[in-house]
Amino acid sequence: MIKGLSPALERILTAGNSAPSGENCQPWHFIVRQGTTVEVHLLPDRDQSAYSWGQRSSYLANGAAIENMTIAASKEGLMANVEYFPASRNKWHVANLAFESCQREPHPLAPWIKERVSNRKLYDVRPLSKAERNVLVAVGDERCAVVLVDDQVTLKRLARIGATNEEVMLGNRTLHNFFFTHVSWSKEEDNAKKVGFYIKTLELPPPAEKMFALLSYWPAMKILSKAGLNRVVAAQNASVNRTAAAMAGFLMTGTEPLDFVTAGRIIERFWLTATSLGLSCQPLTGMLFLALQISNDGMGPFTRREREMIAAQVQEASAIMDADDKHLGFIMRVGRAVPPTAKAGRFPLHEIVEIA
Ligand SMILES: Cc1cc2nc3c(=O)[nH]c(=O)nc-3n(C[C@H](O)[C@H](O)[C@H](O)COP(=O)(O)O)c2cc1C
Structure with missing residues (x-):
């Protein structure tokens, strides 16, 4: 439990934190304001390599984190209004997610967020239907x-x-x-x-x-x-x-x-x-x-x-x-493949979330 964070928001942020990223660099930082808005910030120092020119790989990873959070919100009876690049002078401030209550069914992809994984095993060549x-x-x-x-x-x-x-x-x-x-x-x-x-x-x-x-x-x-x-x-x-x-x-x-x-x-x-x-x-x-x-x-x-x-x-x-x-x-x-041998780790939530 993080002090000042509702259990619902904690679950939503956990979903964001489980997104994929190049070299598992997890180039994101979340700032929670007034208990309902999540600021998504890109951390440029996490990947300064030739694999992320202009932080493009990390922008993509932040997009994946945003997608996870909007999908996970549906399970909490919330929807996210997403505003991209809300601070014109800060290119690392990727988005604000303002959560509000709504009547909706949980998104069908919500249960799969914690199951998604990079699987580098041999696949079974059976074609897709x-x-x-x-x-x-x-x-x-x-x-x-x-x-x-x-x-x-x-x-x-x-x-x-x-x-x-x-x-x-x-x-x-x-x-x-x-x-x-x-x-x-x-x-x-x-x-x-x-x-x-x-x-x-x-x-x-x-x-x-x-x-x-x-x-x-x-x-x-x-x-x-x-x-x-x-x-x-x-x-x-x-x-x-x-x-x-x-x-x-x-x-x-x-x-x-x-x-x-x-x-x-x-x-x-x-x-x-x-x-x-x-x-x-x-x-x-x-x-x-x-x-x-x-x-x-x-x-x-x-x-x-x-x-x-x-x-x-x-x-x-x-x-x-x-x-x-x-x-x-x-x-x-x-x-199609058997599950991977191991899963990549993540920073614990308290190290990547700030309550403003
Ligand atoms: C922008 C981006 C590029 C990636 N490129 C590769 C890649 O070339 N090869 C690979 O095996 N995995 C690649 N991955 C997967 C990451 O290595 C993986 O997401 C990370 O290690 C976390 O593991 P997980 O996806 O199992 O949670 C990439 C992921 C992202 C978001």
Whole structure:
């Protein structure tokens, strides 16, 4: 219990805090005013990497948190009036959620908020039914359309594109360092850090888990990359990605912060819908966010070869998804799988909520 917070609002904020975020960085802070309004603030220091140019990845995560809170409110007999970017001079103040009483049925996705999870296991290749496809595609709207790709040839291409991130990341000192400083090697370390990847959530087979410790040492990885090990790991990941029943692409109308917040809401609704259908999801976004960094910020920590490879892969993925003048902002693999071995942790609510 947090002093000054109603149990209903505490449950709503818990739902917000369980949203997905890049590297589980949880880039949000909630300020409660007058017991009924929640200010959602983005924490830019949580992800300063090339995977979040202009904090776009974190804006998306904040959108997912907002979506969870609006859905969870329905269970409390409340509805949220959402005002985006209410303080014109503060770009980190993402939204105000003003809750008011209303007569409504709980949202059908509300029970699935605590069940949603990133599942990096092998999926069972059984295709989606027509009904499942229709329900999932219908989640998209005019600001963020959903495209599902499930023919085997195209799926294989997207599986490879999704895994190119590992090839680049393992061969690039800056990205390698960023990734491995975000790996927790034990549950104790994960509980202490509360952000990043707990090793068990990566679903590595036991021999690969041992090798991972060696790969985390850059001088070793540098030599092994020269010998092509980064490409071997990417090929292995591509074969895992290929077990998806479908790949979902999210096409956005722009790349401004608000575009990512609203896309984050759609992506979370899609993920909850998939969860309610008994389907698993894993985002495969590395290439997309690196391309955004490169096209907006020039060189970054990349060699020319890496820049060209990233641009070519994202161009191919955008063409597959028929993006045209839209921005392909997110890709997820979707399919049937056994539950993940472990779940990512979160900061406790009292560390992320302030009562004003
Ligand atoms: C913007 C964004 C990008 C992400 N990119 C990836 C990705 O490329 N690969 C991946 O395995 N998970 C990715 N994720 C999932 C996060 O790692 C995951 O949400 C986080 O670790 C918390 O775990 P949970 O989703 O199980 O709650 C992404 C999530 C977000 C919001």
